[in-house]
Amino acid sequence: MTTQQFNRRVAAVKTADAINAIEGAPVSDYARMLSLSWAKGEITGEQMKSALMSFHRKIASQVHQND
Numbered sequence: 001m002t003t004q005q006f007n008r009r010v011a012a013v014k015t016a017d018a019i020n021a022i023e024g025a026p027v028s029d030y031a032r033m034l035s036l037s038w039a040k041g042e043i044t045g046e047q048m049k050s051a052l053m054s055f056h057r058k059i060a061s062q063v064h065q066n067d
Contacts, residue, residue: 001041009039030055 013035017027031052038048 006039006041009041013039028055 016035017032020027034043034048034051037043038045043051
């Protein structure tokens with residue numbers, strides 16, 4: 001990955017985080033870690049999406065168990 005590609009990915013992550021902040025949707029530390037891994041080219045976008053979906057499903061499951 002080139003420096004330019006990395007910088008574009010970092011800018012994309014910052015933009016996404018800013019949009020979430022404007023919308024009032026907090027970004028978890030786990031999501032930030034995954035975003036950094038994606039920006040570095042350590043994981044693919046699909047891997048990041050899959051990991052986030054699994055994480056959120058687990059949280060939702062825990063919430064529903066406590067209802």
